Amino acid sequence: MSNKTPDIIYTIVDEAPELARHSLLPIISSFASAADISVETRDISLAGRILALFPDLLTEDQRVNDDLAELGRLVKTPDANVIKLPNVSASVPQLTDAIAELQSKGFAIPDYPQSPATDAEKAIRAKYDTVKGSAVNPVLREGNSDRRSAKAVKEYAKANPHRMGDWTADSKTHVASMSGNDFFANEKSATITAAQAGGAKIVFTAADGTKSVLKDGLSYDEGTVVDATFLSAAALRSFIKDEIASMEDGVLFSVHLKATMMKVSDPIIFGHFVSVFIEDFLAKHGDTVKALGFNPNAGLGDLEERIKGNAELEADLKAALAGKPDMYMVNSDKGITNLHVSSDVIIDASMPAVIKAGGIGWGPDGKAADTKCCIPDNCYAGIYDETINYFKENGKLDVTSCGAVSNVGLMAQKAEEYGSHPTTFELPSAGTVEIVLDNGDVLHSHTVEAGDIWRSATAKKAPILDWIKTGIERFDAVGTAAFWLDANRAHDAELIKYVEPALKAAGKDIPIMAPREATRFSWVEMAKGKDVVTISGNVLRDYLTDLFPILELGTSAKMLSIVKLMNGGGLFETGAGGSAPKHVEQLVEENHLRWDSLGEFCALGESFNFLADSKGKTKAAVLGQAVEDATVKLLLNAKSPERKVGQNDNRSSHYWFARYWAESLATQDTDAALKAHFAPVAEKLSANEATILAELKADEGKPADMDGYYKSDAAKTSAIMRPSATLNSIIG
Ligand SMILES: NC(=O)C1=CN([C@@H]2O[C@H](COP(=O)(O)OP(=O)(O)OC[C@H]3O[C@@H](n4cnc5c(N)ncnc54)[C@H](OP(=O)(O)O)[C@@H]3O)[C@@H](O)[C@H]2O)C=CC1
Numbered sequence: 001m002s003n004k005t006p007d008i009i010y011t012i013v014d015e016a017p018e019l020a021r022h023s024l025l026p027i028i029s030s031f032a033s034a035a036d037i038s039v040e041t042r043d044i045s046l047a048g049r050i051l052a053l054f055p056d057l058l059t060e061d062q063r064v065n066d067d068l069a070e071l072g073r074l075v076k077t078p079d080a081n082v083i084k085l086p087n088v089s090a091s092v093p094q095l096t097d098a099i100a101e102l103q104s105k106g107f108a109i110p111d112y113p114q115s116p117a118t119d120a121e122k123a124i125r126a127k128y129d130t131v132k133g134s135a136v137n138p139v140l141r142e143g144n145s146d147r148r149s150a151k152a153v154k155e156y157a158k159a160n161p162h163r164m165g166d167w168t169a170d171s172k173t174h175v176a177s178m179s180g181n182d183f184f185a186n187e188k189s190a191t192i193t194a195a196q197a198g199g200a201k202i203v204f205t206a207a208d209g210t211k212s213v214l215k216d217g218l219s220y221d222e223g224t225v226v227d228a229t230f231l232s233a234a235a236l237r238s239f240i241k242d243e244i245a246s247m248e249d250g251v252l253f254s255v256h257l258k259a260t261m262m263k264v265s266d267p268i269i270f271g272h273f274v275s276v277f278i279e280d281f282l283a284k285h286g287d288t289v290k291a292l293g294f295n296p297n298a299g300l301g302d303l304e305e306r307i308k309g310n311a312e313l314e315a316d317l318k319a320a321l322a323g324k325p326d327m328y329m330v331n332s333d334k335g336i337t338n339l340h341v342s343s344d345v346i347i348d349a350s351m352p353a354v355i356k357a358g359g360i361g362w363g364p365d366g367k368a369a370d371t372k373c374c375i376p377d378n379c380y381a382g383i384y385d386e387t388i389n390y391f392k393e394n395g396k397l398d399v400t401s402c403g404a405v406s407n408v409g410l411m412a413q414k415a416e417e418y419g420s421h422p423t424t425f426e427l428p429s430a431g432t433v434e435i436v437l438d439n440g441d442v443l444h445s446h447t448v449e450a451g452d453i454w455r456s457a458t459a460k461k462a463p464i465l466d467w468i469k470t471g472i473e474r475f476d477a478v479g480t481a482a483f484w485l486d487a488n489r490a491h492d493a494e495l496i497k498y499v500e501p502a503l504k505a506a507g508k509d510i511p512i513m514a515p516r517e518a519t520r521f522s523w524v525e526m527a528k529g530k531d532v533v534t535i536s537g538n539v540l541r542d543y544l545t546d547l548f549p550i551l552e553l554g555t556s557a558k559m560l561s562i563v564k565l566m567n568g569g570g571l572f573e574t575g576a577g578g579s580a581p582k583h584v585e586q587l588v589e590e591n592h593l594r595w596d597s598l599g600e601f602c603a604l605g606e607s608f609n610f611l612a613d614s615k616g617k618t619k620a621a622v623l624g625q626a627v628e629d630a631t632v633k634l635l636l637n638a639k640s641p642e643r644k645v646g647q648n649d650n651r652s653s654h655y656w657f658a659r660y661w662a663e664s665l666a667t668q669d670t671d672a673a674l675k676a677h678f679a680p681v682a683e684k685l686s687a688n689e690a691t692i693l694a695e696l697k698a699d700e701g702k703p704a705d706m707d708g709y710y711k712s713d714a715a716k717t718s719a720i721m722r723p724s725a726t727l728n729s730i731i732g
């Protein structure tokens with residue numbers, strides 16, 4: 001690794017995008033080096049992050065640099081130009097699997113302490129908790145988010161509509177949310193004044209008067225919007241019971257949370273669903289399974305593992321589940337339910353999948369059925385409820401004529417709920433939680449009961465102002481937009497105090513609408529063929545940039561996802577979705593990778609363009625333009641990956657990408673040296689088409705062994721992902 005910041009950093013990640021990297025990055029590096037552009041990798045994979053925690057326990061050659069920390073510093077500088085692929089945000093079961101795999105490969109790292117007792121265990125647990133859940137994105141996202149589809153991608157989707165289920169007016173699919181006492185209802189918010197700026201702490205006073213400091217050392221700048229709220233555990237449990245009791249025949253029960261990003265609150269909420277769902281079983285065997293180490297937050301999958309071989313417990317669990325409504329399944333063939341692992345059903349991807357299918361989920365019998373979708377908290381549930389209402393009234397979306405919905409999201413500097421994990425607490429007993437400022441003010445105060453989940457979130461002034469400015473710019477470019485803010489919600493009301501004067505000063509008439517109303521507005525306008533910009537907070541950024549693209553384009557993987565870093569650098573994310581574990585399964589079983597790298601192509605083009613602007617590298621602009629040409633050609637010639645063995649897959653799509661990229665460079669006239677360099681490359685790629693495609697397909701249909709999941713063998717993975725000797729030698 002050199003000391004000089006490379007021109008472009010490409011990330012090493014997990015699962016499907018990591019497999020794709022093995023094939024695509026050699027092509028990128030080779031093309032970039034012809035333009036004297038340096039491309040280096042940094043490892044932000046789950047395995048890499050785990051290993052970086054324990055240098056002392058590893059041998060010299062096992063030790064790894066803490067690349068995430070390094071990138072975290074880099075994104076605060078103008079030099080940053082990072083292409084960031086999706087990585088695993090690990091739930092506890094994913095984390096323990098990764099640890100076990102690394103241990104089996106000879107890395108002497110400790111087990112994950114499920115219930116840490118000693119100081120040593122607590123220290124290990126604290127370390128592991130730093131890589132748990134969404135531990136990467138909040139570190140790198142030092143800017144607000146601008147996600148949209150490239151024009152060519154949208155045009156392609158209109159001309160080649162993807163498959164979608166039909167909606168009918170009598171569909172029983174619906175969203176169910178709490179009637180109150182949730183985060184939405186209990187929220188308080190304030191903007192920090194000059195007199196209040198400075199340190200703060202969060203103090204819990206138990207009913208008997210005992211005080212404990214939940215969090216010290218907080219610091220707020222003037223203008224920061226600080227929220228506090230809680231969700232009542234008792235109200236949540238009674239909501240879950242009511243929803244289970246009111247299930248109609250033939251409807252599946254489901255719950256949709258974000259246990260990865262909301263890594264403290266949502267696994268607990270998930271645990272309540274688990275423990276209510278199997279309450280008969282726990283009434284009988286609660287102590288036994290607790291002694292076996294079971295915690296409901298870990299899910300039914302963990303319970304099944306722990307009771308394996310105990311015939312009585314197994315039979316009773318089966319009976320308890322049989323007495324409950326049918327569940328929405330993650331994998332009905334394998335019996336994996338919605339309640340097996342908290343991170344298997346992630347709301348941003350799962351709700352659009354239900355909606356795209358026409359309001360259906362898959363039940364234990366492998367058959368499609370209407371579904372009750374429990375989204376307990378009301379802050380954002382309304383957007384899905386209103387979307388479902390809209391489709392029940394209007395039928396499925398006409399993809400061939402609808403407009404493009406893009407998003408500007410307030411994301412920088414751990415904005416809003418997605419930055420709240422260090423200030424989220426499950427209360428041990430009844431009492432009062434207060435945010436106490438160093439000047440003596442009690443900023444917020446809540447009376448809570450045992451088990452309630454209390455949290456505080458912040459949004460800083462500079463990111464808010466930047467977000468409004470970007471929102472206005474995108475409105476100017478597109479023509480239709482709305483700020484998704486609810487004047488009746490405490491936090492949003494504080495943001496509106498920033499937005500209204502800014503709009504007035506800029507002379508812009510952009511409506512401000514509550515999320516439900518803005519959802520309806522966006523569907524209605526986009527269905528008329530208009531392009532619409534949603535200007536939203538961080539959670540809605542996440543939800544909307546899956547919801548609209550999945551319906552419009554078939555997948556959010558095709559989105560262009562730009563993070564303009566606050567200090568001048570660029571972070572280019574690929575797509576808007578995740579790391580597609582199902583795609584890895586297919587590769588392992590039949591050596592076909594259906595991952596589409598379109599998001600990577602879009603990010604790559606933007607990264608080159610940014611390099612051209614920021615460092616004056618004119619050759620980067622030529623490469624960037626050629627990437628765009630190649631992407632359009634790839635779409636028009638239908639060379640994107642498809643789902644089945646024998647069809648185009650990720651690897652063959654990379655061959656076509658390389659070829660079109662080289663052809664574009666060979667035919668441009670801006671840079672003669674690049675033209676001369678790429679003419680023979682294009683020629684060879686074309687002349688060897690049949691050989692290369694045959695080599696890429698030679699092993700399809702057979703299993704593929706990468707020797708590992710979280711840390712696969714690099715040489716074996718590379719061999720699987722680069723099976724064409726002819727292509728490899730042309731790429732060089
Ligand atoms: N930015 C990030 O780093 C993000 C990371 N994640 C992480 O990703 C993992 C999986 O999350 P999950 O909620 O299942 O969502 P995913 O987005 O990974 O997967 C949902 C489905 O979307 C489709 N899909 C996604 N990307 C592509 C692509 N490039 N090409 C083709 N199809 C694609 C696939 O559909 P099909 O199976 O039908 O082909 C896939 O099964 C989790 O560990 C999560 O934490 C999640 C979101 C963002």
Ligand SMILES: O=C(O)CCC(=O)C(=O)O
Nearest residue numbers: 089134137260261542576
């Ligand atoms: O970081 C994560 O866990 C998920 C991020 C995500 O879903 C998004 O940014 O769209």
Ligand SMILES: [Mg+2]
Nearest residue numbers: 348542546576
């Ligand atoms: Mg998302």
